[in-house]
Amino acid sequence: MITDFGRVLIFLIVGVVFVAGGLIVAWLLRPNRPYPSKLATYECGEVPVGDTRVRFNVRFYVVALIFLIFDVEVVFLFPWAVVYKNLGWFAFIEMLVFLGMLAVGYAYVWRKGDLDWDKPAPKVPRYEKGIGVQETRMTEEEIAV
Amino acid sequence: MEIPLSYYLCLSVVLFVVGVAGVLTRRNAIVVFMCIELMLNSVNLTLIAFSSFLGSITGQALVFFAMAVAAAEAAVGLAIVIAIYRNKRTVDIDKINILKW
Amino acid sequence: MSDHLLNDLSLFAPETAITLTLVAAILADLIFRRTPLVVAALVLAGFVVTGLLLLGQTGVNASIFTGMIAVDSFAVFFKTIVVLAGILVVVFSMESGELNSPGRKLGEYYALLCAAALGMMLMAGASNLLMMYIAIELSSLSSYLLSGYTREAPDSSEASLKYLIYGAVSSGLMLYGISLMYGLSGSLDLRAINRALPQVLSGGGAASFTLLIAGVLALAGFGYKISAVPFHFWTPDVYEGAPITITAFLSVASKAGGFAMMIRFFKVTFIDAGAVALPAGTWATLQGFHWVDLVAILAVLSMTIGNLVAVWQNNLKRLLAYSSIAHAGYMLTGVVVLSNQGLAAIMVYFGVYLFMNLGAFYCVMLIADKTGSEDIDEYKGIGGRSPFLAVALAVFLVSLTGLPPTAGFIGKLYLFAALINSGWTWLAIVAALNSVIALYYYVRVFRNMFLRTEEPSSPGITLSWLQNAALVVLLVPTLLLGLYFTPLVQLAQASVRLFGTP
Numbered sequence: 069m070i071t072d073f074g075r076v077l078i079f080l081i082v083g084v085v086f087v088a089g090g091l092i093v094a095w096l097l098r099p100n101r102p103y104p105s106k107l108a109t110y111e112c113g114e115v116p117v118g119d120t121r122v123r124f125n126v127r128f129y130v131v132a133l134i135f136l137i138f139d140v141e142v143v144f145l146f147p148w149a150v151v152y153k154n155l156g157w158f159a160f161i162e163m164l165v166f167l168g169m170l171a172v173g174y175a176y177v178w179r180k181g182d183l184d185w186d187k188p189a190p191k192v193p194r195y196e197k198g199i200g201v202q203e204t205r206m207t208e209e210e211i212a213v
Numbered sequence: 214m215e216i217p218l219s220y221y222l223c224l225s226v227v228l229f230v231v232g233v234a235g236v237l238t239r240r241n242a243i244v245v246f247m248c249i250e251l252m253l254n255s256v257n258l259t260l261i262a263f264s265s266f267l268g269s270i271t272g273q274a275l276v277f278f279a280m281a282v283a284a285a286e287a288a289v290g291l292a293i294v295i296a297i298y299r300n301k302r303t304v305d306i307d308k309i310n311i312l313k314w
Numbered sequence: 315m316s317d318h319l320l321n322d323l324s325l326f327a328p329e330t331a332i333t334l335t336l337v338a339a340i341l342a343d344l345i346f347r348r349t350p351l352v353v354a355a356l357v358l359a360g361f362v363v364t365g366l367l368l369l370g371q372t373g374v375n376a377s378i379f380t381g382m383i384a385v386d387s388f389a390v391f392f393k394t395i396v397v398l399a400g401i402l403v404v405v406f407s408m409e410s411g412e413l414n415s416p417g418r419k420l421g422e423y424y425a426l427l428c429a430a431a432l433g434m435m436l437m438a439g440a441s442n443l444l445m446m447y448i449a450i451e452l453s454s455l456s457s458y459l460l461s462g463y464t465r466e467a468p469d470s471s472e473a474s475l476k477y478l479i480y481g482a483v484s485s486g487l488m489l490y491g492i493s494l495m496y497g498l499s500g501s502l503d504l505r506a507i508n509r510a511l512p513q514v515l516s517g518g519g520a521a522s523f524t525l526l527i528a529g530v531l532a533l534a535g536f537g538y539k540i541s542a543v544p545f546h547f548w549t550p551d552v553y554e555g556a557p558i559t560i561t562a563f564l565s566v567a568s569k570a571g572g573f574a575m576m577i578r579f580f581k582v583t584f585i586d587a588g589a590v591a592l593p594a595g596t597w598a599t600l601q602g603f604h605w606v607d608l609v610a611i612l613a614v615l616s617m618t619i620g621n622l623v624a625v626w627q628n629n630l631k632r633l634l635a636y637s638s639i640a641h642a643g644y645m646l647t648g649v650v651v652l653s654n655q656g657l658a659a660i661m662v663y664f665g666v667y668l669f670m671n672l673g674a675f676y677c678v679m680l681i682a683d684k685t686g687s688e689d690i691d692e693y694k695g696i697g698g699r700s701p702f703l704a705v706a707l708a709v710f711l712v713s714l715t716g717l718p719p720t721a722g723f724i725g726k727l728y729l730f731a732a733l734i735n736s737g738w739t740w741l742a743i744v745a746a747l748n749s750v751i752a753l754y755y756y757v758r759v760f761r762n763m764f765l766r767t768e769e770p771s772s773p774g775i776t777l778s779w780l781q782n783a784a785l786v787v788l789l790v791p792t793l794l795l796g797l798y799f800t801p802l803v804q805l806a807q808a809s810v811r812l813f814g815t816p
Contacts, residue, residue, distance in 0.1 A: 073216075129295060133288045140284035143277050158319065172337050179344045222497075229490060236483055245479060252486040256493050263497040271502050272493075275444050279489060282451045289455050290478050293462055297471040311469050312476070312551040 130182055141170055221262035228255035242297075242304040246290045253283045322378035325385045328367040328393060329435055335360025336428040343421025350420035351408070357424040358404045361431070365397045377441060377813050381503050384441040384578070384813035388657075391809040392438035392574035395664055399567040400431045402672050405784055406559045411683035412464065413557055423463055427563070430456035434571030437539075441582065441813065443492045443502040446575055450488070450535060453571060454481045457564060461556035473555025480548035481538065488535025494528035504582040505814045511584070511600055522603060529605050532579065533612075539572030540642045543615040550623075553635030558682065561631060562675035565638045566668050573660065577649060580605060582814055595654035596736070597815070610650045614744055616643030621751040630678050631688045633755060634671075637714060640752065641667060644745055648729050651736040654810045659732040661806035663725035666795055670713040670722055673788035677707035684775045690762055697764035699774035704763045706785050711756045713792050716749050721795035728803070 070078070109116045144166065152159050177183060228251060235248030257276045264272030294304055301309065323330070338360070339353050346352040368390055375386045404427065407413055413420060433453025440446040458481065462474025496502055498521065499510035514521050537545035553561045581597070584605060589598035599606060620640030627633040641663075648660035680703060681696065682688050697704040713722035726749065733742040777785070795802055 126295060129291060133291055136284050137288050140281050143280055147274070147277065169337065172340055176340050176344060232486070233483070236479070242475065242479075246482075249479075249482045249486060252483070253489065256486065256489045259490070259493040260496065263493065267497075267500045269500055271444070272496055275447070275492070275496070275502065278444060278448055282448065282455075285455055286451070286478075286482055289458055290482070293458065293471065293474050293478055296462060296465045297468075297475050300466070300468045300471055306479075309472050309475060311472055312555055 127185065134177055134182065138170065138174070218262055218266045221258060225255040225258040225262070228252075228258065240306050242294050242306055242309075243291075245306065246287060246294075249290075250283060250287065253279060325371070325374065325376055325378050326383070328364045328371070328397075329432060331364045331367055332360060332428055332432045332435065335364070336425055336432065339421065339425040339428055343419075343425065347419075347421075350414075350424075353421045353424045354404060354408050357428055358401065360428065361397055361400045361404060365394065365401070368394050368397060375811060375813055381505070382442045382445045383436070383439040385439060386811055386813040387809040388578070388812045389439040389574065391661055391806070392570050392664070393435045395570040395668055396431055396434045396438065396567045398668060399563055399570070399672065400427065402676075402784070402788070403427065403559050403563040403567075405780075406562065406672075406676055406679060409778075409781055409784070410557065410559050410679055412679070413559065418464075423460065426456045426460050426463075429453075430460060430563070431567065434567050437571035438574035440575060441504050441578060443495065443504070443507075446579070447485070447489060447492060449571075449575070450485060450539065453539075453568060454485065457481075457560070457568065460560045461552050461564070463560065464557050467555075469555040470557065471555075473552045476555075477548050477552045480545075484534045484538035484545055487531045491528045491531025491533075491535070494524055494531070498525060498528065504579065508583050508585065508587065512588075515600060515603065525603055529584075529603065530608070533576075533605075533608065536572055536576035536579065537612065540569050540576065540646075541639050542612050542642045542646060543619045543639065546616070546620070546639045546642075549639055550632050550635040553638070554629060554632045554688075558631065558675055558679040561635075562672050562679075565634070565671055565675065569638070569642065570664055570668075573645060573649075573664070577657065577660070578812060580609075580649065581812060585815060597652055599652065606650055606652065609646055610738075610741060613643045613646035613650060613741065616640065616646060617745060617748040618643075621748045621755075625751065625755045627755070628690055629688050630690050630693070630759065631675075633690070633759075634674060634678070637752065637755075638671065640748060641671075641714075643748070644726065644729060647733055647738070647741050647745055650741065651732050651738060653732065653736055654807075655732040655735060656729075657810045658803070658806040659725075659728040661809055662728045662799075662803055665802045665806065666713070666721040666725040666792075669788050669791040669795070670710045670720070673785070673792060674707065674710040674714060676784065676788060677703060677710060680777065680781060681707075681775065690759055693759060693762040695763075695767040696775070698767060700776075702782070703775055703777065703785070706789050708760055708763065709789060709792060711759060713796070715752045715756050717753070719793070719796045721792050721799070724796055724799045724802075 109120070111117075145163070148159060148163055232248045232250075232252035232255060235251065236245050239245050239248060257279055260272040260276050260279070264270065264276075297309065298304055303309070335357055339357050342353050342356050371385060371390050373387065374390070377384050404424065407420070407423065407427075413423065430453050433449050433451075433456060436445065436449035437453060440449045458474055458478045461477050462471045464470040465474075492502070495507060498514050499507040501507055501510065511525070514525065534545055536542075538548070541549040553565065556564070580599075584599045584603060586598040586600045592598060617640050620636045620638075620643060624633050624636035624640065627636060645660050645663055648656040648663070650656070678688060681693070685692050709720060713720035716722045716726040726745075730742045730745065733739070733745070
């Protein structure tokens with residue numbers, strides 16, 4: 069007698085064997101003649117540029133953070149939608165208040181410019197005592213190089 | 214066939230302990246936050262299991278709020294990590310140590 | 315149903331007022347970008363209105379929003395403490411040189427202060443585990459951001475990160491405790507849990523062991539909020555790194571909210587409703603769950619470790635952080651005695667602690683704004699240069715030590731009396747010995763201020779009239795409550811009633 073979860077287990081095992089078996093058979097049968105462009109990372113036929121571990125611009129994080137908050141608030145809309153018919157006006161007004169507060173937050177983010185992609189970074193001139201505002205100049209060695 | 218309640222509870226205890234251990238041993242602040250999320254999610258699993266077992270809906274309501282709070286916590290946490298990275302150029306917890314004793 | 319709801323909403327008026335203030339502050343910050351004083355004034359007005367609405371709630375004893383929040387005299391007392399602390403901290407913030415440096419936007423700061431205060435007020439009233447969790451998180455999340463507000467200062471952002479990690483872990487532990495308690499009793503409502511517990515405890519050893527685990531995990535959440543040992547590790551770092559105004563707010567308001575919630579949790583959930591033959595004003599806990607012993611151990615550890623480590627501190631802000639851990643220990647002893655007298659003693663202590671602790675932090679802020687340092691060695695000769703400020707600081711510190719004729723003495727007196735009355739004499743003795751240690755480290759500050767002079771004497775610290783007025787406002791209650799304390803004591807004794815308990 070196989071239980072429901074027994075069937076799931078059989079399904080899992082078959083899945084693993086199917087994939088692993090295919091890979092192992094291919095590994096046994098295929099010829100092995102590597103050369104550099106064959107070993108290179110496949111990027112849709114383009115020559116790969118740079119490292120895989122590039123650093124993402126910090127602006128992605130800001131947008132991600134804002135998205136995260138507004139996205140998760142939707143979780144409260146689902147139960148509300150389920151019981152909406154039983155509660156009527158009360159639920160409607162309550163949700164309006166909730167969404168109104170979210171809208172205030174959204175307006176704040178928008179007005180503060182955190183949604184603008186090209187937020188100009190403040191350029192602070194470097195000031196050192198006795199030297200004044202410093203400008204970037206190449207040194208003798210750098211010119212020589 | 215129904216899975217007994219104890220299976221869920223054991224799984225969530227294991228997840229919770231993994232989360233706590235991660236918080237205590239990991240040095241990267243981001244990974245620490247991921248471990249905290251793991252702790253919260255294991256609690257969510259416990260709550261859902263109890264809720265279904267007891268046939269009461271309050272546990273699920275708490276899960277909704279826990280999810281929203283966890284997201285807010287993650288957002289605040291990442292914002293603070295970005296601020297600290299701008300100051301120190303590192304998110305290694307062992308190197309964030311001006312304040313001690 | 316709608317009548318019912320309108321009634322609930324009218325009892326929720328103070329929280330609604332502070333929420334509206336929060337929204338208005340956010341909008342005002344968008345409109346008046348250049349003048350942060352507008353937002354500050356708005357928030358100040360919002361706090362005052364909230365305080366007035368709270369005054370209208372004296373004597374109410376009700377439960378609103380299907381048992382989520384209790385509005386009783388106990389909650390109103392602690393909410394008042396939070397609002398008073400909020401008002402004073404807004405005034406401090408308008409004066410603070412650390413915050414008002416050019417180029418810093420303070421609109422968000424005031425809005426977050428409102429959010430933190432709202433969370434702490436909800437903590438005082440929450441009578442459902444779900445509401446407790448949300449209230450804790452609301453106040454915590456705002457506090458994390460506030461403690462890192464001066465984000466160009468490395469120690470501020472570090473404080474904020476440490477606060478966040480400790481806070482997230484302990485709230486996670488607490489949530490696990492809540493889930494276990496829900497599993498045992500099938501409810502999140504404190505009174506429903508209380509009704510279900512006798513049956514749970516009769517179920518045998520496994521059930522009561524699980525309940526113990528759940529209680530300890532929940533205690534982690536409360537202990538973190540009130541910064542009791544062993545959940546205190548964040549306290550010194552955050553208090554030192556955060557802007558001083560926020561340190562002051564956390565040390566009073568956050569602690570008040572935490573204590574209110576903890577007392578309500580333990581008193582409503584674990585009270586033995588069927589206990590007979592008890593003296594009036596006392597109560598018993600359910601058999602089979604000895605949380606009182608746990609809290610007593612926490613109290614002793616907090617007092618002793620807080621005071622002993624404070625002796626080694628050179629930074630006055632950090633010293634006050636350890637002293638606030640010790641104060642959490644003193645106040646915890648009031649929870650242990652299980653009597654209305656103990657609760658009243660805690661409230662008297664909070665009424666006093668509000669003024670003396672905020673006062674001490676305010677003096678530290680004024681001095682740090684001028685000298686740029688919170689190091690105790692930098693306090694040399696301040697007594698000669700600016701006598702009023704030095705004397706004020708000395709009074710606050712004497713009061714924190716608990717010596718007569720200051721208000722701190724009255725707070726400690728009531729606590730010790732409650733302890734001795736209910737037979738916890740050894741705890742009273744430990745607390746008294748700890749006060750002696752406290753005297754030792756505060757004397758170091760006095761000695762630096764009055765007996766040592768700085769070699770090249772620097773100019774005195776001149777205070778504006780507003781700063782002088784704020785100091786007087788804090789100084790008068792600290793001295794007056796030490797001599798004429800009857801109103802505060804009567805208020806506390808009238809406020810011990812919690813909704814849903816006899």
